[in-house]
Amino acid sequence: MADLTSTFVGIKSPNPFWLASAPPTDKEINVTRAFEAGWGGVVWKTLGEDPAVVNVSGPRYATLMSQDRRVIGLNNIELITDRPLRTNLEEIARVKRAWPDRAMVVSLMVPVDEMAWKRILPMVEDTGADGIELNFGCPHGMSERGMGAAVGQVPEYIQRIAQWCKHYSRLPTIVKLTPNITDVRHPARAAKAGGADAVSLINTINSIMGVDLDRLTMLPSTDGWGSHGGYCGPAVKPIALNMVAEIARDPLTAGLPISGIGGVTTWRDAAEFIALGAGNVQVCTAAMVYGFKIVQDLCDGLSNYLDAHGMRSVEELRGRATPTVKDWKALNLNHVEKAVINQDSCIQCGRCHVVCEDTSHQAISATKDGRRHFEVKDEECVGCNLCVSICPVPDTITMRALRPGEIDKRTGLPVSGEYANWTTHPNNPGAVCASAASGAAATETLQGVA
C-alpha cells in the first residue's frame, strides 16, 4: 500500500486531501463531520475582523449541469464567515485539540493594513492551528471592499502582506491566488518574494450562471438583482491545472510548494494536480455536491493508482508531468499522428465523420462499398484529435504516431526522426539556426526537470 501521508510546508496530514476554505469548513460541526469521514485536513472558512460580514438570505449558489444533471460548475456569492471572530477561534482550537493528527489551516482576510494583520495573527496562532492561508482570491463582495481578489490582482500587495504575516506569525503561510488575472506567475512570484511558504490555487472565477428567461433576470438573483459570483467545480479544472503548471515550471518560483485547487472530484483529478506539481490538493465543490464521504474514494483510488505504478508515496508522483509542459514553440513539428478507428468497437454513430467534415479536415469517410462505414483518410488527416475527443465510445478512435521513415500520406514526405520546432522552421521569420535552437531546448528541458 502506497503511503498517502502528506507533509505540506511542514504541516502533516494522514492524506493529501484537504477541504478548501469554503462553506464546508465554516463551523465546528462541519469540520468534525469532515474529519470523521477521513479528510486529511481543512482550511477553515476565511476569518475577518469583527463585526462579522452579513450574507444574503437568498440563493448563494447556482450550478452548471451536464446533460445528465451532474454538477460540472458551481457559483457562489457567499462572503467570508458571518460569525463572530471569537466563536470561530474557539471552535478552531477545540477541533484541533480533538483531531491533533489532522491539518488545521486558517484562512484569513483583513484589510491591507499592517495593524489589522498584526492584531489577528496572534489570535490565530493561539488556537493551535498549523498554518494560515491568505485569501487573496474571493472575487465577489469582499473584492468591492478592497480585499480578496482585489488584493490578489496587485502583486505588490501580495508581497507586502506576506511579509507582514511572516513577521508577525511563526505559522507557515500559504497565499491563495485568484485566477482573475492575466498571468498567474506574477502574483506567485510576489508571494514567494514576500516570504510565503506556499501558494494555493485557484480561487474561484468571476461568473454569472445564467439568465431566468421568463423573468429576464440574471441567475442567481436576490430579490430580482444578482451579482457575479465565484465559479468552481470540474469545469474549472483545466484552468487550474494550467495555472499550477505555469507556476511549477516558472524558474522564478521553482520549488515553491503548491496546494492544488480547482474541480478536484475524483482521485484522477487529484493525481493530475499532483503530477503537475501540487504537493496536496484542496476540495470543495465535490463535497458540496456529494458530501464528505467522497474522501474515502479519493484516498482509495489514489492509493491503488500509486501501487499500480510502483510509487510508494504521493511525493514520488509530485511534479512528474511538469517537465512535459512547454511553450508551444518547443513542440516537435516533425512528429506526425493519424487517427485510427477500431471497426470492432465502432458503433457507427458517424459523429466523427460529420465533425471532421464540417469543422475540421474532411478526413473521415462515411461509406465503404455503399455501406455505412467510418474510416480515416490518412491523406487528409492532420492528427488533430477532434474525432478522438468527441467519440462516445472510449478507446474506439485512437491516435497512432507514424514511425520515422514512414510516409505521411498527407504530405507525401517521409517522417523525420529528428526533433525540430518552430524556432528553426523555415516559415518562421525569426528562425534561429538549428544548433542554437536545440541547445535552448535542451536547457529548457533541464530546467523543467530541475
Place this chain on the structure above:
Amino acid sequence: MTNTQSQHTSDESPRSGPRAGRLDAAGYARNFCDAHPPLTPAQARIESERCYYCFDAPCITACPTGIDIPTFIQRIAQDNLRGAARAILEANPLGGMCARVCPTEVLCEQACVRNRHEDKPVEIGLLQRHATDAHLSEQAAGSGAPLFTRAPSTGRRIAVVGAGPAGLACAHGLARRGHDVVLLDAKPKLGGLNEYGLATYKTAGDFAQREIDWLLSIGGIEPRCDQQLGRDFTLDALLADFDAVFLGLGLAGVNALGIETPPLEGLRAAVDFIAELRQSDPSRVPIGRRVVVIGGGMTAVDAAVQARLLGAEEVTMVYRRGPASLSASEVEVRWAQTNGVTVRHWAKPAAVLGEQGRVTGMRFAATAEQGGRLVETGETFTLAADMVLQAIGQSFVGDPIEEPLDAPVGASIARVGGRIGTDDDGRTSHPRVWAGGDCRHGGRDLTVEAVEHGKRAAVSIDAALRDGTLQTTAPVTIPASTPASLQEVHRG
C-alpha cells in the same frame, strides 16, 4: 400492466362458453389501461440525453416515414417539446399513434447505434409519444398556435376513400397544401384500424379519436362516415365529382381457415373481437374460459392477450410454422407470453369441434417443414376451447373497384398480387387515382407504412394538380408558387 386476474367466485360455474363480466371493475380498469405507460417528464429528459445525435442517423433510415429522430430527441432534451412535436408530425401526422403501435424493435430502435454500444437502444417510441402527447394535449386545451396551417385554397377537390392511417395522412397532406378533401369511410367512426383494429391497451383514453380531432383541426377536410365504396357510391361517381381520388381501403376480408367452419357460438374472427372490444366497455365483451387463437401475427397477439385480460383462464395461440416465420415481433410474442398466453408452433387447424351449436375445441394437424414446404406429419391433437378466434390474416376485397371505369381510359384499377398496384408515389394505373395503406401491393401492413403511403400520395397528387397533368372537369387557377412552409415536404 399485469395479467392479474380478478375473478368472481361465480366463475366456478359449470357452464362454459363465452361470458362477459369475468372480472370486477378494478380488474378491467387495471387490464385495459395503458400497456406501456408514458414517460414522466423526468424519464423523458434522462432518456433523451442518451441519444448520440448520429450523423445520417440509422434510425431515420429505419423509419418508414423518415422522422428526423435525433432532432426531435435533441429538442426534448432542450426543453422544446413544441419543436420536437413539429419534427415528428411534419414527417408523420399520425406520429402519436405510431409511437404507440409501431414495432419499434424492428424499426427505429433496432437501428439505434446504442444497441452496438450497450445492447439497449434509446426508447424512441416512448420519447415520440412524450412529445406528440404534449402537443395534442396543448392543442386540445386550446393553448398554443397550431403547428400546421393550410396553404391558400386551390379550389381543387380530392376524395379520400378510407379514413385509416393512409387516408388520414393523405387527407392531412392535401389539406395542408390548400386542397379540399372529402374523407369517406364505411364505418361509423373515422380511424380505420386505429379505431377498430388495435388492442385497447395500446391506445387507451380514446387516443385514436383525440388524434383524429387534432388532425382534422387543420381544416379543409370534410368527413363522411357510413359511406362505403360500392354500396353508397362508386369510383366512377367520385371521378366525376373530384379532381383526384385516393384509395385507402384497407383489407376488408378475413382469411378463411381452409376447413369447414360451421356456424357455432364461440367461433369468430379475431378482428371482430378486437373491434368489439374497442367499441364497448370491456366488461360487456364475452370471453371464453379456454380460448384458442389461430394465427401468428399482431392481430393474433392482440386478440390472445386481450382474451387473457378479459379473464380467460387458458389462451393458446397456435401457429402453423416455427418461431422464425411468425409475423409478430419477438417483443410482441414475449408480451403475449408475459400475459399468460401459451404459444404453440407447428400445427394447423384440422377441424372445429362443436356440440349443441357451441364450440368445444379445435383439432390440429401437426406440421413440419420439408424442403421448404409445410407438410402435415400425420399426428393430430385437440385443444378444448369454448372460444376460437381466427387471426390468419386479412385480404383485400376488390369488388368495389372491379367495374371498368368510364373516364378517361375506360380501364379498371390494375392489381398486383391481389392488391392494388402502384408506383412508389402510390399512383395506380388510373391517372387520377392513387392508393395506399394495406390495400396497396408491396408493403408490410404496418400503420407507419400506411401513413407514409398517404403522405407521399398527397405530395404526388398535389404535384400532378399543379403541373396540370390531370384532366379536370373545370379549369382551376393554382397558385404559381408553393408556400414556403411546404417546400421542405416537396423536396423530401
